[in-house]
Amino acid sequence: MNKPFRRRDLLGIRHLSAAEIVGILDTAENFREINQREIKKVPTLRGKTIINLFFENSTRTRTSFELAAKRLSADSVNISVLSSAITKGETLIDTALNLDAMSPDCIVVRHSSAGVPHQLAKVSKAAIVNAGDGANEHPTQALLDAMTIREHKKKIKGLNVAIVGDILHSRVARSNIHLLTKLGAKVCVAGPKPLVPNDFSHLVEKDLFVSANIEEAIEGADVVMILRIQRERQDSAFFPTLREYAIHYGLTQERLNLAKSDAIVLHPGPMNRGIEIASEVADSSRSLILDQVKYGVAVRMAVLYLATGGSASNE
Amino acid sequence: MRMKLLIANGHLIDPTENQNSGKNLLIEDGKVAAWLNQNEKMLEDAEVFDATGLIVAPGFIDLHVHLREPGQEHKETIASGCAAAVAGGWTSVCPMPNTSPINDNAAITRYMIEQAERGNLANVFPVGAITKESSGNELAEIGEMKAAGAVAVSDDGKPVPNAGMMRRAMEYATDFDLPVVDHCEDKSLTSGGVMHEGKLSLLLGLKGMHALAEDLDVVRDIILAKETGAHIHIAHISTKGAIEAVRRAKNEGINITCEVTPHHFTLTDKAVEGYDTNTKMSPPLRSDEHLEAILESIKDGTIDAIATDHAPHHADEKNLEYDSAPFGIIGLETAIGLAFNELVHKGIVDLSRLVEMCSTNPAKIFKLKNRGTLRAGSIADITILDPDFDWTYRVSESKSKSKNSPFNNWNFTGAAVMTIVSGKVVYRK
Numbered sequence: 001m002n003k004p005f006r007r008r009d010l011l012g013i014r015h016l017s018a019a020e021i022v023g024i025l026d027t028a029e030n031f032r033e034i035n036q037r038e039i040k041k042v043p044t045l046r047g048k049t050i051i052n053l054f055f056e057n058s059t060r061t062r063t064s065f066e067l068a069a070k071r072l073s074a075d076s077v078n079i080s081v082l083s084s085a086i087t088k089g090e091t092l093i094d095t096a097l098n099l100d101a102m103s104p105d106c107i108v109v110r111h112s113s114a115g116v117p118h119q120l121a122k123v124s125k126a127a128i129v130n131a132g133d134g135a136n137e138h139p140t141q142a143l144l145d146a147m148t149i150r151e152h153k154k155k156i157k158g159l160n161v162a163i164v165g166d167i168l169h170s171r172v173a174r175s176n177i178h179l180l181t182k183l184g185a186k187v188c189v190a191g192p193k194p195l196v197p198n199d200f201s202h203l204v205e206k207d208l209f210v211s212a213n214i215e216e217a218i219e220g221a222d223v224v225m226i227l228r229i230q231r232e233r234q235d236s237a238f239f240p241t242l243r244e245y246a247i248h249y250g251l252t253q254e255r256l257n258l259a260k261s262d263a264i265v266l267h268p269g270p271m272n273r274g275i276e277i278a279s280e281v282a283d284s285s286r287s288l289i290l291d292q293v294k295y296g297v298a299v300r301m302a303v304l305y306l307a308t309g310g311s312a313s314n315e
Numbered sequence: 316m317r318m319k320l321l322i323a324n325g326h327l328i329d330p331t332e333n334q335n336s337g338k339n340l341l342i343e344d345g346k347v348a349a350w351l352n353q354n355e356k357m358l359e360d361a362e363v364f365d366a367t368g369l370i371v372a373p374g375f376i377d378l379h380v381h382l383r384e385p386g387q388e389h390k391e392t393i394a395s396g397c398a399a400a401v402a403g404g405w406t407s408v409c410p411m412p413n414t415s416p417i418n419d420n421a422a423i424t425r426y427m428i429e430q431a432e433r434g435n436l437a438n439v440f441p442v443g444a445i446t447k448e449s450s451g452n453e454l455a456e457i458g459e460m461k462a463a464g465a466v467a468v469s470d471d472g473k474p475v476p477n478a479g480m481m482r483r484a485m486e487y488a489t490d491f492d493l494p495v496v497d498h499c500e501d502k503s504l505t506s507g508g509v510m511h512e513g514k515l516s517l518l519l520g521l522k523g524m525h526a527l528a529e530d531l532d533v534v535r536d537i538i539l540a541k542e543t544g545a546h547i548h549i550a551h552i553s554t555k556g557a558i559e560a561v562r563r564a565k566n567e568g569i570n571i572t573c574e575v576t577p578h579h580f581t582l583t584d585k586a587v588e589g590y591d592t593n594t595k596m597s598p599p600l601r602s603d604e605h606l607e608a609i610l611e612s613i614k615d616g617t618i619d620a621i622a623t624d625h626a627p628h629h630a631d632e633k634n635l636e637y638d639s640a641p642f643g644i645i646g647l648e649t650a651i652g653l654a655f656n657e658l659v660h661k662g663i664v665d666l667s668r669l670v671e672m673c674s675t676n677p678a679k680i681f682k683l684k685n686r687g688t689l690r691a692g693s694i695a696d697i698t699i700l701d702p703d704f705d706w707t708y709r710v711s712e713s714k715s716k717s718k719n720s721p722f723n724n725w726n727f728t729g730a731a732v733m734t735i736v737s738g739k740v741v742y743r744k
Contacts, residue, residue, distance in 0.1 A: 014518075091634045113636035114520035115590025122589075134638070136520030171520060202514045 012137035013178040023312030028302035045074035055111040068300035127307040142175035147295040157184030162217040165227030190217035325366030331688040345738035374406030374696025376677035379622035386415025391627040394434035398714040401742040403648040404731020406696035407438040411471040419444035419455040421463035466681040469496035485545035494546040499532035511599040515584040530556030549573035553598040555608035574622040577653035592640035593721040627717030655729025699733035
């Protein structure tokens, strides 16, 4: 398909090279400072149009993308389509083609079904940025996590990272697994067995391990990443109750003590306090949850800039 | 005047007669009249088709199609499905009962056959439902459907979930000498799933359908078939475990047969990369180890038949999110090309075994009298093959009303170049 900036779709981390990832992170570093200014606006994307097309509820990610666009002077439009395409009688492809006909430069899409950004990228002229697709990927989340880790650990290579919780349904886990192993970290995943299938260890070629239990994963970790437990999964009987989950799989201070003394704690939000993470941990100085949100804007500025034709810092 | 057609100079393959050499075939009044030696003088009063370099085989029979009529004519009609069938080399097709309403009574069975007669292309042998509305609760009127022309029973995509009901169905079906066809899937292991469960489903973030779902149901059916003595036919077998179970059951002498689809002997779950909904089917495309087991069992004879599971869906339905798109692909026009590419030319099977899997065995499995053979007196349903014919499949030119194929623009060597039903040429490539 003939499409300008075809390579500028950001569909996931999986198909990016380590150099491309570092390029995005370095670009984000350059944008970071704008967010601390008195006047938080630069003309970089003036005249560019960005559509935020969200088929799934989101506060944080949508606001973050919207602020990123506005601070770069792009015109941005938010569309929330909470009813499914089928009930509207319009197919997904129709929706995308209609929006594409209005000549946006970039469409940021979130959808509860994996692969929707990939399907849209095949038909749209605009660059597609994945803001989370089902259980597949959430690339900008992994990028902002990496930025947070880099800031506090000064590197990613050689770090031990534990990812704990509902790995099976987590797009955050997948994007992070790809990103962290590409940049040379060792990743251990852990959680209730029905949510951490053994096949996960084959997801990437190296440096990914399925731990027998969460204590094993956390022991000696530099970074502990806690995933959100989605309450709606309760129906599918992956684990009995939230109470039991909190007791056996929640990140308590005691469990965190197994990690390195300078280990940091990340959570993609929104948190279920007292379930996957104890409040004392969430509110401690080890927790960088608000830093993640802060860097999210810079990462999305970088992604929008690159998607609409800018060059990465290392290009 | 009597209609005579002489298919001259072809290579005749008929496994029922251990025939695999040059013979002329004389057809008269829709039946095979005689086999003639090729040095015999040509008959002057017959129309002659020169089949030099071609394979002449008994007409191919597809045990598993969905023709969507009645009820979903926007996807396919019996006429359009039959046009696709003969264009793909199939002289007979056996439509599954998941029409709307379900083919669970003699009136619908009869209607389907009448529609096929009006289309006057391929033969249609309907498969009736096992239970009313395929709901798994009450037996359908199986005896009446057989009297109307049904050749087997199945609840296809809604497999009988309850072993007690399946037992009664098998017992009852034996009274009417009908095979019970089962789409084996324990839905408690596949609920919400859209592709094979494994490394790829985890990688793509799509919900998996575990291979054990098929294995468990096949094992259940084998145990029930052993107890009841029923003939069980496993639809679209796709897992290593199911194949091993069928192989053991056959060795034990249990009355079991099975079919495989061309997409399951060609593609794996790797095709789902890119989220093309034309890679979504049930059973799903499996991983490499299952494909290896399928090829091995095609080779050793465990698999009896090739069936397409031709499942037309309108583009509006397939152009959805991967999670929401319906299961299934069309397959009537690509099956023989795929069989040549993936099986014959790769040395997995020879031509005689191909004919056995596409004609001889299907006729035996559904007990279609005087078909699946070219012996004198049989019905003149004939598929003529050219193993060296190079062609490209363009789904836009498909005779099917639907275009949901993952094989668009694939190149093939080998095709059915002529299809003859009851002595009448209904398709010529």
